[in-house]
Amino acid sequence: MQPDLHQKQQQGIDVAVLVSIGRHPTTGRARRAEQDARGLELALAIEAELPGTRISMLHAGSQDDSSEAALRGYLGMGLESMTLLEQPEGSDAILPLVEHLAATSPQLVITGARAERGEGSGLLPYALAEHLGWPLVNSLASVEKVENGVVTLLQALPRGQRRRLKVRLPAIISVDEAAPVARQSAFGPARRATFAITTTTSEADSELAQWHLSPARKRPKRLKIVKAASARDRFKAAASKSEGKGGQVLTDVSPEQGAEAIYKLLKEEDVLR
Amino acid sequence: MSEIIRRDPRREWIARNRLHPDNAAVLAALGVNRGGGAVSEWMGPNGVVRKDPRAIGFIGPNGVKRIDRSGLQQGGQATATTTAARDSRRTVTIDQPAFLVAVVPDLTGGRLSGHDKDLLGLARRVADADAEQPGAVVAILFGEYKGEGGGELKEQTLGEAGIDRVVHLDDEFYAGFAPEARLAALSAVEREMTPRFWLFPDSPLGGADLGRRLALRLGERAATGVWQVEADNEASLGWRCTARGAAGSLDIQRPLPRVALALAECAEPVDETRHAAEHLTLAASIPTTLSRIEDLGQVAVDPAGVALAEAEFILSGGNGVKQWDAFHHAAKVLGATEGASRVAVDDGFMARDRQVGATGTWVTARVYMAVGISGAIQHLQGIQRCDKVVAINLDPGCDIIKRADLAVIGDSTQILAALVAMVEQQRGGQRDAA
Numbered sequence: 190m191q192p193d194l195h196q197k198q199q200q201g202i203d204v205a206v207l208v209s210i211g212r213h214p215t216t217g218r219a220r221r222a223e224q225d226a227r228g229l230e231l232a233l234a235i236e237a238e239l240p241g242t243r244i245s246m247l248h249a250g251s252q253d254d255s256s257e258a259a260l261r262g263y264l265g266m267g268l269e270s271m272t273l274l275e276q277p278e279g280s281d282a283i284l285p286l287v288e289h290l291a292a293t294s295p296q297l298v299i300t301g302a303r304a305e306r307g308e309g310s311g312l313l314p315y316a317l318a319e320h321l322g323w324p325l326v327n328s329l330a331s332v333e334k335v336e337n338g339v340v341t342l343l344q345a346l347p348r349g350q351r352r353r354l355k356v357r358l359p360a361i362i363s364v365d366e367a368a369p370v371a372r373q374s375a376f377g378p379a380r381r382a383t384f385a386i387t388t389t390t391s392e393a394d395s396e397l398a399q400w401h402l403s404p405a406r407k408r409p410k411r412l413k414i415v416k417a418a419s420a421r422d423r424f425k426a427a428a429s430k431s432e433g434k435g436g437q438v439l440t441d442v443s444p445e446q447g448a449e450a451i452y453k454l455l456k457e458e459d460v461l462r
Numbered sequence: 463m464s465e466i467i468r469r470d471p472r473r474e475w476i477a478r479n480r481l482h483p484d485n486a487a488v489l490a491a492l493g494v495n496r497g498g499g500a501v502s503e504w505m506g507p508n509g510v511v512r513k514d515p516r517a518i519g520f521i522g523p524n525g526v527k528r529i530d531r532s533g534l535q536q537g538g539q540a541t542a543t544t545t546a547a548r549d550s551r552r553t554v555t556i557d558q559p560a561f562l563v564a565v566v567p568d569l570t571g572g573r574l575s576g577h578d579k580d581l582l583g584l585a586r587r588v589a590d591a592d593a594e595q596p597g598a599v600v601a602i603l604f605g606e607y608k609g610e611g612g613g614e615l616k617e618q619t620l621g622e623a624g625i626d627r628v629v630h631l632d633d634e635f636y637a638g639f640a641p642e643a644r645l646a647a648l649s650a651v652e653r654e655m656t657p658r659f660w661l662f663p664d665s666p667l668g669g670a671d672l673g674r675r676l677a678l679r680l681g682e683r684a685a686t687g688v689w690q691v692e693a694d695n696e697a698s699l700g701w702r703c704t705a706r707g708a709a710g711s712l713d714i715q716r717p718l719p720r721v722a723l724a725l726a727e728c729a730e731p732v733d734e735t736r737h738a739a740e741h742l743t744l745a746a747s748i749p750t751t752l753s754r755i756e757d758l759g760q761v762a763v764d765p766a767g768v769a770l771a772e773a774e775f776i777l778s779g780g781n782g783v784k785q786w787d788a789f790h791h792a793a794k795v796l797g798a799t800e801g802a803s804r805v806a807v808d809d810g811f812m813a814r815d816r817q818v819g820a821t822g823t824w825v826t827a828r829v830y831m832a833v834g835i836s837g838a839i840q841h842l843q844g845i846q847r848c849d850k851v852v853a854i855n856l857d858p859g860c861d862i863i864k865r866a867d868l869a870v871i872g873d874s875t876q877i878l879a880a881l882v883a884m885v886e887q888q889r890g891g892q893r894d895a896a
Contacts, residue, residue: 212708309708310686312674319678324642324754327671343761344639347666349768352639353758360754365666396683401715405706408689411727416734421531436851436867440858447870448880451831451852452888454868455796457608458571458850460775460829461885462762462797 201241202335202358204232205295207286207313208248208271210259212305219255221262224301226371228364229263232299233372235332246271247289249282252386265379266372273384276391279398283313285389287320296358297340302327302365308397314363325361326354329368469507477504551736556626559598563589564657565625566648567601568668571828571849572608577663577726579623584691584729585661586624588701591693597658598626599737602651604636604644621739624732629742635750638757643750645675650748652680658699664688664723677721684721689728691718765799770816773799776827776848778818780841781805782834782855785875789833792878795885801825803835819844833874837862854878 206229211222229246236242246268248260252275264271274285290298303311318325330345333353340360344352345367356362415426439447455461476488492504502517519529563585567578574582582599589597601620607630620628629651635643651657660680662673664687677684687706694702697717706725707714765773777793778801779786793800802812804819818825820840830848835841837853837860845851845865853866854874863869870877 212711214709214711217711303709305709305711307708308714309712310684310705311670312677312684312686315674315678319675325675326639326755328666341758346760348772348774349763350774351761351763353761354639355756355758357754399716402707403713403715405711405713408727414730419531436865436869438858438863438866438869438871440871442870442872444872444876444880445884447854447872447877448884450868450870451854451877451881452884454850454852455775455829458829460797462760 201239201243202235202297203293203295204235204242204244204297204299205290205293206232206244206246207298207300208246208260208263209301209304210248210250210256210306219259221259221371221374222301222305223371224303224365224368226263226266227366227368228299228301229266229268230371231329231332231364231368233267234369235297235335238332239335244268245293245295247274247286248272249274249276249285249389251276251278252384257384260384261379261382262374264382265374265376267375267378268382269378270383270385273386274389275386276389277393279393280391281394283316283320285391286313287317288389289387290317290321294359296338296360297335298323298359298361300361300363302363314361318361321359321361323359323361324356325363326356327363327365329362329364331369332362467507467509474507551622551734553737554735555738556596556598559589559626560592560595561589561597562600562627562655562657563597563659563661564600564602564651564655565661566669566672567603568663568665569603569605569607570668572606573849574619574623575663576731577665579731580726580728581661581663581724582624583731584724585659586732586735587729588659588661588691591700599624600627600629600651600655600657600742601625602648603628603630603632604647605632607632618736618739621737622732624735624737625739626737627740627742629744631748638759639755640753640757641671641675642753642755644672645679646751647744647748648672648676649679650744650746652676654744654746658720659718660721662721662723664725669723673721673723677719680721682719682721684723685714685716685719686723688718688722688724691722691724691728762797765793765797768799770799770801770818770823770825773801773825773827775799775829775831776801776818776825777831777833778802778835779806779812779833780835781809782836782874783811786811788875788878792882795882798831799827801830803832803841804838832862832866833878835862836860837865 208225208229209222211220213220232244236244246263248271250256252273260271274289276285298317300314303309314325326342326344328345330343330351333341333343338358340356340358342354342356342362344354346352415423417423417426439450473488476482476484477492479485502514504512506512519527522528565582565585567574567581569578585599589599631647660676662669664670674684685703685705688703689706690704692702693700694717699718701718703716703718703722705714705716775798777796777798779789780803783789783806800812800816801818802816804817804821806812807814807817817823818841820843822844824844824847826847828849829852830845831852833854836855836857842861842865851866853862853869854877855862855869855871856873858871
């Protein structure tokens with residue numbers, strides 16, 4: 190009994206989830222951010238898989254009514270408390286987070302790929318990885334297993350493909366739309382959850398303050414530019430159907446020869462697995 | 463020889479008289495008949511160019527005389543140098559660049575993607591801003607590069623995209639997900655060449671990842687999601703950029719930093735000039751890093767579960783498919799996502815969500831295999847963005863043959879069966895070897 194319990198204690202890991210305040214795309218109200226919520230969902234999935242896993246949720250920012258409501262959206266997913274690194278609006282979140290993570294040293298840090306407010310450049314996970322010197326894996330789909338300080342992950346590739354990676358802990362992983370959808374937030378538990386507020390040293394983000402921010406303008410549609418020397422070419426470009434580039438046509442071949450040509454092309458394009 | 467022009471009035475008269483029995487011989491002797499048809503222009507006796515308007519042009523298919531003034535066609539047949547005449551791109555060689563602009567294209571599937579070409583267009587704009595002191599564009603390519611053909615042509619496509627110098631790193635440890643090895647290589651390039659700008663495509667799992675890593679390594683605050691770049695004398699590097707921020711809801715105007723990640727369509731791709739694409743090798747060896755990330759390779763995913771719009775390899779069936787069981791089996795063996803034309807869906811052989819075309823899904827596959835599909839315009843619209851199209855059809859005159867990169871004329875059932883047999887045999891052989 191005792192060794193078994195010990196083993197279970199060994200299995201669990203410390204997971205830190207970094208969350209930010211989201212922005213509803215149409216109303217612009219504060220909410221839980223889509224990607225960060227998926228990150229927390231991933232952490233909760235790890236906890237369900239590995240009993241003894243401890244999840245600590247972190248947010249660096251100011252504390253006011255709207256941000257508290259948004260943060261309680263995360264807490265309603267099944268956490269009892271979270272740590273708030275308090276800093277004034279418009280300060281750089283990287284330094285306090287690095288200090289806190291270096292002090293608490295979790296084994297796995299989960300973040301969303303990019304924030305829904307402010308600069309939203311998606312640089313934060315990379316900055317943390319660079320400062321802490323930990324490996325970073327982006328665009329995560331799921332965590333398969335954690336054992337002996339090595340985590341096996343599935344990374345989402347474009348076109349619905351997946352790649353299996355083995356990463357040594359401690360590591361940072363960032364999630365985007367490929368991760369499992371976040372569960373609903375429960376109101377009661379969210380109300381009952383508590384904040385542990387830590388004040389931090391912070392410096393203002395002076396560079397961001399100098400930039401000019403404006404609501405996103407619609408990007409101009411690219412025009413089809415026809416560069417033709419003569420009127421005939423211009424007319425042809427405007428009026429005619431685009432002709433094929435003239436591919437290879439195999440007529441009067443046996444099915445085997447045809448299949449071989451196709452097989453060669455598929456091999457060349459590397460789509461056969 | 464004397465300067466006096468000697469005239470032979472009789473010969474001139476024969477040359478003008480098209481009905482004279484000696485007309486052709488005299489024209490040949492005068493040396494003016496080069497095109498093959500009748501002579502339309504010649505030097506007159508007094509040094510004046512004479513033209514015969516009746517000799518210009520050719521008789522069109524409906525018996526009407528057509529005149530093509532583009533100079534491409536004379537006397538009813540196209541000249542052999544059509545393509546040479548059209549390719550009027552300037553060749554540019556930059557020997558002593560004032561500065562370097564480094565570009566790291568994604569090279570999806572071993573080719574420059576549209577996004578890469580746009581980015582190279584942006585790099586060209588930045589490099590060529592000052593005509594007196596042009597910069598050079600250095601492309602750092604990771605992994606295998608396929609190009610559009612073999613040998614020389616590869617360099618040609620790179621040069622046509624606007625690349626002056628190429629650093630090609632295709633060692634096996636750069637393959638797959640190897641951000642640490644790639645970052646080490648880029649750091650080596652930075653130490654050796656110190657480019658003024660680093661440009662990356664802001665595409666997930668390509669430049670977006672590597673660019674951010676490099677930016678942090680260089681201690682730069684990268685501009686991400688850049689979609690517009692303008693000259694600005696007040697900025698430290700002479701450029702100002704507009705970037706998307708906050709999940710696409712903000713436009714951020716800021717001076718262009720050294721590292722920028724640009725969105726697709728950030729600039730027009732290069733199409734007027736042709737560059738050298740000269741190969742460079744790094745002098746210093748790149749330190750091998752012990753990676754903490756191990757790539758175990760791609761996982762087999764169920765092709766039926768992949769959304770049609772983003773599937774990589776689609777096997778699509780139409781009216782010409784008679785044995786649907788064999789078709790489904792072929793899709794399974796090839797590992798392809800199934801698609802269908804409208805007729806196949808209407809006849810109930812495939813589900814509605816599998817329809818490719820204007821009414822159905824617009825697909826973006828790298829390889830699209832159309833079996834028994836004639837290629838209605840709505841269907842061709844749906845496959846516009848596919849890279850390679852393979853067609854199997856009985857009718858050699860149908861529209862999809864014109865679009866296809868490889869078309870096989872024959873019975874689709876037999877060809878698919880042969881293909882399946884071939885793939886199964888190859889796989890079986892590999893398993894035996896292993």
